[in-house]
Amino acid sequence: MEKGLISVDRWTEGSQVYFLTHLHSDHTHGLSSSWAKGPLFCSRLTAKLFGFKFPDFNLSLIRILDIGSWHSLSLVSPSIGSQTTVQVMAIDAHHCPGAVMLLFRGEFGCLLYTGDFRWEATSERANRGRDMLCNAIKDEAVDIVYLDNTYCNPSYTFPTRQIAAQQVVDIIVSHPEHDVIIGIDTLGKEDLLLHISRVLQIKIWVWPERLQTMHLLGFHDNFTTNTSLTRVRAVPRYSFSTETLEGLNTMRPTIGIMPSGLPWVKHLQRDDNLFDSLLTRYNRRKMSTNGEVRTDQPDGKSRYVEKLHEYIYSVPYSDHSSFLEIEDFVKIVQPTNLKGIVSASTCYIEPMYYFGCLCGANQPAQRLHYKHKRKGRGRVAAGQTKSSFGSGNSAKYERKRGSIVKIKFLGGHVSRVTALRRMQHGAKILENESPENSC
DNA sequence: GCGATCAGCT
C-alpha cells in the first residue's frame, strides 16, 4: 500500500511488513507455505486458521494484531532512510471469521484499508464495530480509504444477514420432505448455518475439511460429516449447480439454496421464461434506483428471495456491504480520498463517482472510469450451455457431479496432482485433529 | 519431480 513500507493483501517483494485482512483466496494470491518476505500481521483468529490453509508456513513470521488496540511498528522511511513509526489498529470487518479492517497512522498520514467488510446498520456487533472505528478516527482526518467496493452500485440492495438467515430457515421449513443443500465457501457464512442449526434444532452436514474449520472456530456441536444425521448439507459453492440439483433429485427430493449478495444467475440451463423474468427484475431494479435510491426492505419479507429454478432458491445473504451501507460508512469516515480495492468488474466505477460529495475535501465527483477486462473468448450468449458435461447421461453424470457430497473426498479416479493435493489436505486434517493446539 | 502459474469452469 505504501511503497517500500507496508503491503496489505499483496505478497510481492519490496515491503518491510505485510498485512493480511482475511483468509479468502483472492486476498492470499502470492502467499504460500514457503513465503518468507517479512513479518505478516493478521488478527488472532486469522492466525489460528492460517496453518490450516498454509500447513508448512513459518509461523514465527506471524504477528497478531489484537482488535481495537494500536500497535506501533518501527520501520525505515523509504523516502528519508531514517527510522519512522507506523501505528496500526485492526477493527472487526464483519466479513468472515478473522476478517479485519486496518487503520494506519504514519508519515504518510492516516489510511483506512477496509478489506472486505459488511457494515450493517443494526445488531450489537455492528454497533460495537461502529463505535470502535469512530473512536479511533475521532481526533484525526482519514486521508485515504481503500474501500471494499464489491457492491458499490445503487442496484445492490439486500437486507441484514439476520433477516436473510430467517428467509433461509423459512424456505427449509416450507420443504419438510426435502433434503437441502446450501452453497458456501471455505470460510464465511458460519452464522447463517448456526442460525439454521439452532432454530431447527438440527445438525448441518459439512465436508471434512470444513468440519475441521468449524472446530477451529469453536463450533463443536452444530456440525457433522455424517449424512444420515441431517437433511441439511452445506456444500462447496463451486459444486453447486443446476446439474448437481437435478442429479440429486434423481435420488431424493432436494432443493438448493444459494446465499449471496449477487443474484445467482450463472449455470442455469436454457429457459427463456426464466431469463425473461430475470431481465425484468434487473430492469426493474435499475429503474427503481434511477435517481432515488430504493431502501433496503425493513419488513424482512421474502421480497428478494428468488426461486431461480425448480430446485434452486437464491437468498440475499451477503458478507459484503450493500450500497446503502457503503454510503453510510463513507458518511461516517468522511475520508479525503477514496479508492476501490475490487476492480474485477468489467465495468468498474470509481467509488468517488458516487461518494465524492461525501468526502472530507468535498471534491467534485470524478468521471466514470471504465476498466475493460480482456477475455480470451467472446461472451457466451445467455442460455447457451456448454456441452462438455453431457447432461443427458445421468449415470455418467452421477459419477462426475451428482454425488459430490459423498464421493468427492473419497478419492477415485483423479490425476496425480489432484491426488497429491488431496493427500496434503488429508495431512492437514490429521495435524489439526487437536484444534486447541494450533497457535 | 516439484511448486508456481494460468486457463477454464462452477
Add this chain to the structure above:
DNA sequence: CACAGCTGATCGC
C-alpha cells in the same frame, strides 16, 4: 454483473 475457489495443464527449476 461475477461474491470465492477448485481443477488440470503447462512451464521452469
